Amino acid sequence: MKNILWLMMLMLLPTALPAQHADAVTGIWLNEEKDAKIQIFRSGDTYAGKLVWIANAYEADGKTPRKDSKNPDAALRNRGLLNLVILNGFEFDDGEWEDGKIYDPKSGKTYSSKMKLKGNTLEIRGYVGVSLLGRTTVWTRSN
Template sequence: MRNRIITLPLLMLLFAPFAAFAQQADAILGNWLNEEKDAKVQIYKSGNKYFGKIVWIAHQFEDDGKTPRKDSKNPDAALRNRGILNLVILQNFEYDDGAWEDGKIYDPKSGKTYSSKMKLSDGKLNIRGYVGVSLLGRTTIWTRSN
């Protein structure tokens, strides 16, 4: 009985860092407004990876006011008819030491996909998209939304 009493606190001490790691890794979960404030992206987790999909856009319809906006700039002609709403634009990010890395970000405004990494700073999400090396890229800053 005494061994069980000693073992339980010891196990709790061993697993506490893993719980804190998971909380830090999940800190980006939720809704974020892009820098232009014309789209809201919901970041979610699937397995150990992080993804983001567009859940709101300011200009939801084409000029006719009826037709939902499509992914018309996509380089793959087969994907140009998919809607912008619910489009997954952040893919396969993995948490590592305070940053989410090795992911991809898709820009439906240009139809381009970039390597990407993300980092939280002062409650804002800094997302760097780049080609090749991180130095050859641009950072956008997103703010948390409801």
């Protein structure tokens, strides 16, 4: 009888564990270098993220806000970095946010990306082509 009871508990355990909620990724995140904060938010059925704080937000003159100067599109190089959307198109599926894009304003490059939440850390994998050919950065939830 004890064996049957244990077996039933083991079978029900996966349903008792909390499932990852799609909106769990929303909020303010500090990047790995600790020089930027990104606000991740829901945008329709997908998730996006924008720069809400950056260290050295101004050019050397201390007055001119930093621009997206590395952008490959010359028409976009004059836009400011603050509130710039750098994450977009992420769809929640099976505990991960997939099929998104991440823009790196430091290099001006855009990568395919996926994200995985682990407690108060967010693993973001940027890649070209296949995920195997990429790099993972870890962000921490900001207070």
